[in-house]
Amino acid sequence: MSSAELFQLYRPEDIVFVINPSLWYQSMYPTGILCLSSYLEVQGVPSLIVDSGLHPQKIPLGERERAIIERLQELKPKVVCFSCTHMEFDEVVRINSAIKAFYGQVFTIVGGSQPTYRTSDFLDNGFDFVCIGEGEKTLHSFVEQVLKGDEQWQTIEGLAWKQNGNPVVNPPRQLMAEAELNFDLISSYKKIDPRYFDFGVEIIRGLPMVGALLLTTRGCPFSCSFCGCNSIFGRKLRFRPIESIKKEVSYLTEEKGVEGIWILDDTFTVNRNHATAVAKILADYNVIWGCQSRVDSLTNGFVAEMKSYGCIQMDFGVESGSQRILDEVIGKKIKVGQVIHSFELAKKHRIRTLANFIIGFPTETLADLAATRSLADQIRADIYVFSIAIPLPGTRLYEMVGEEIHPKDYSALNWNGSLLTGKLNKSEIKDVVRERQKLKLRYLIWSILKSIFSLSGIFFIVSRKHRLKRTWATFRFLLRNLLGLEFL
Incomplete structure (x- = not known):
């Protein structure tokens, strides 16, 4: 059976990417996760992207974490993928621990700058795998082995994991050639909250x-x-x-x-x-x-x-x-x-x-x-x-x-x-x-x-009705969350 035929047997929710809750306040989607999901899609691997959702009110971080955990518990994926910077470390570890405690039959893998630099910090805090460096091809090889049930982790370049409690860091993977960057993010744009574009x-x-x-x-x-x-x-x-x-x-x-x-x-x-x-x-x-x-x-x-x-x-x-x-x-x-x-x-x-x-x-x-x-x-x-x-x-x-x-x-x-x-x-x-x-x-x-x-800024805002609406929505957001004016 070819890889393409194999992947057709699995649900999109078998592979889930998590948008970290702390990114909510920025109202800007993480392009790195979208690149990974889109690359898998090009290879015939379906996936979902899960986050805590945008909201006009400032929702406490703990509530947003719980929303993600509950969604993951509902989906019961085979692989959960995280991206992490240094400031997101605590929340990513908490979410990973919660999903592992609830549903043990899942592999969790984390990538990004901090996991690349400090791999052991993540392996020692409950993650099964770390993707080191540029992630698309490493993640694809990893997912392919998970779905096939091969689990020959030592063959995957750019992957770190533990064997008998000891960390194993595989040889690094070469960077993708320019020809391999010939994919767009359209499939991933369809998976995220459309309000990311509105705000x-x-x-x-x-x-x-x-x-x-x-x-x-x-x-x-x-x-x-x-x-x-x-x-x-x-x-x-x-x-x-x-x-x-x-x-x-x-x-x-x-x-x-x-x-x-x-x-x-x-x-x-x-x-x-x-x-x-x-x-x-x-x-x-x-x-x-x-x-x-x-x-x-x-x-x-x-x-x-x-x-x-x-x-x-x-x-x-x-x-x-x-x-x-x-x-x-x-x-x-x-x-x-x-x-x-x-x-x-x-x-x-x-x-x-x-x-x-x-x-x-x-x-x-x-x-x-x-x-x-x-x-x-x-x-x-x-x-x-x-x-x-x-x-x-x-x-x-x-x-x-x-x-x-x-x-x-x-x-x-x-x-x-x-x-x-x-x-x-x-x-x-x-x-x-x-x-x-x-x-x-x-x-x-x-x-x-x-x-x-500035005059140019004012003209830009008033020249379109939807821009005026967004300006008012932003003003209301600030008043609600900074001054607590709930009636707006």
Whole structure:
């Protein structure tokens, strides 16, 4: 019997992906899980995606976890698949423990950045398997063996598991070739709550719209000390075939009514030919869009071209105003002058800008912090985001800080600051949480006014009735959940 014939004998609910409850507040779907589910679908393996559902009220995390657990108990799947970052560790462990206690005849497997870096943390906390690195092909091989009843786990590259209580880590799997990225997420879009597309105020910050996310590349050729992206997806930039992207955009606009798209790529503007090809597709479907960009990849002609194809926002990882921190600590490979020039170009072509800054790097001095403050003043971004340097396991920054981080501490690794911040702070900034808060407040009013109440922003909202409705719905959501005004 062929694999395709075998898979037809099983129910879609035999393979279930879980959207972690804490993602609810973002109202943005996890593209990684959708990629995995869609890849299985291409291979003939049906699956379901389960989450706790979107709701206009703020539902406590415990209630959302129970909703997922009850759904899994009802489905009785053969395999439950989780994705996990460091901040989701506790909730994922709780859900896994609950489903294993209720229904022992199930295999649970977890993947993502944190399981890749700290495999034993998950095997020691009740998970049967860990998928290391890029997950599609490893998961497909694993599911195939589960459904066939082979259980030859040692033959699956990229899989970690336990044998007689001892961890076994199989050889790593090679990254997928570009030709293997020729699949879209349409089948997965049909499995998630359609309201993910409706609540689009976070897609392009502050603009209410029917929105979606789009991933067009994998990998990053750079190696910033705080980021572990290329530990998962490699340093070589791999491009999705353009026809696959076009098919997905066509579905999103024609079937979901999407009018705005955020491009998830870490380095979308690094390759101008690819970026232009994608931008043309978005323009053909009359979609406005935003992306992350590097300040060393832009020219006047390139920015003008992106604007003509519908780009309305670019986010930049500025990180620091200190050239020493950029060079010696982060390894960013950009110059402060390039930062200033890129923001000038974006302003010239009326593209909104977001500047990401990080403070509290090892050896950072008060003079370095002052340079960051000075640069933030100079670039006049539309939106500012200030974070605290967090040494995530698997990054060079983690090695620089030199402090052991245990699983019980994962939920405290917060870019806004936490009780763990003091232990991890190796800068000369004594109270890094307070300094971050001062920077945030310094630019908060400016960011709000520029991103929402600008003339262009107001025109965008009032030009469509459904945008006005979404603006009012967002306002009601904030009043209900922040002020407790239940009558709205």
